[in-house]
Amino acid sequence: MRVLYTSLKYLAVVLWSIFVIAPFLWAVSTSFKDFQSVTNGATYIPWVDFEPNLEGWRALWKSPAQGGVDIVEPFFNSVFVTASGSLISIILGTLAAYALSRFTFKAGFIRNGDITFFFISQRIMPPVVLAIPFFIMLGKFSLLDTLAGLIIVYIVLLMPIAVWIMVDFFNKVPVEIDETALIDGCNPLQVFYKVVLPNSIPGIIVAGMFCMIFGWTDFFFSFILTFTEVQLLPVAIVALNSSITPWWSLSAAALVSVAPLVLVAFIVERYLSKGNLSGALK
């Protein structure tokens, strides 16, 4: 019985791991292929099934005129938009979450819970609902096809996540910490940035990681709201997915775009194993 259970357990884990890794392995293999080895049917192992070459990878920093993809600029655009959007969302979201967790707000029938729900409920909104009005609004302020316009949109996308995680987090930080500091003569603003903030680093890091994930992986808004001046990474890569797809450079570009956040998986796991994440995620 015990042996059966253990072998089933390992079987499940191994099968799922294969499923998780399969598309990555396929992409790595494809990125070293050329036209011949793609169009003559599926090939897998370099040197055995096909002769590998670096064309797919070289294309990444060639301009489209030279038959390349040029994902260097989109890469840094993506980094900039994700980082700025996340940073603004974390700052505003943390402040709001602290207020919602510690103070009581009342306006008519609106209570703290309703305000928190208002923040979080923005996630229910499908991007397509906001796309057309955003398109028109950004057009009015001539922010279409600019990084600033995208950052504004990303705040709507990311602040709800920051508020959601930080309200939960602050609710678990004992109020006594704040009260002791108050008695020691700090004013409430000092309490926040001298006592509460240093104690909230784990929560802020988790919220930051989630903002980064959802910012970096967003496609729809940059797809609708930018055209030629500014291009983000996902849009640049999906643009390759046309009738004659260069599978090799597509795979290489996809791997480059996916790599930075795979590092985040290691950080998330560290927090998880140390037990810090459960405090910040409910």
Added chain:
Amino acid sequence: MNFKHKYLFLLPGLLVLLAILIFPIGFTVRLSLSSWDSFYPALDFIGIENYVRLFTDDARFWEAFGRLSLLSVTTVFLQYVIGFGLALIVWKEIAFQRFFRVLFLIPMMTTPVIMTVIWRTFFHESLGPVNDILSHFNVAPLWLSSETLSKFTVMIVEVWQWTPFMFLLLLAGLLSLPKEPFLAASIDGAGPIRTFFYVTFPLMAPISIGAIIIRLIEASKIMDTVYVLTSGGPGTATETSSFYIFIKGLREFQFGYSAALSLTYLIIMIISFTIIAKLLVKLMVRGN
């Protein structure tokens, strides 16, 4: 606790969000009452005509909605079962525990559209590895161009992408559970299966409900995957609500009508999530 500067904390975030959102939402409401399209791009007023059309003369919208419900409920259910199973396995001692934890998290860190581009080559009907391997068994399923199978392919990609999120929330939950109930159960001589149904599962109920609702909300927005994988096709076989609204609004430029679609869809979503949340709470808490 209370103090007079409390608004300094709340208002910056709240006002920024309101400032960004108030125009889009107000404008969508107004737009839905107009016939703005590419032939007549202006804000006229046609009353609730768009809504009448939507409720009486648009089977495609309701089909897309039914398809979306099927896709999101099925994938979230699969994600929950698989994610919970995996979380339970790596929660306890297992060889390479941390390696598996990292590995199981990775898909959610990857960009859905980009991985879908890879999946598209993976399921390519003549050049992809899946059909290459299956050809040894003399079958060649049409992963992307068969009406039934293309739905299944979308589900595979969704499950691959988002099971990790479920896994993460549930594992974080499992790791935060108190030890005492498990000690008590083992003293009472309960085996692993009984412990799961009488201790672990009930203790995890609130976390499970939260995780399922979060995933349902995100899954209801399925659109990127469909756009890249099948473009809603073949025909309309994989068209979801978001994708249909996208086609009406940003492909056929029927701005007024797509605004009416958006708002109707949004209201249906808010109502269904409220009902689903209530049902789940009833179902899972009564289980105790």
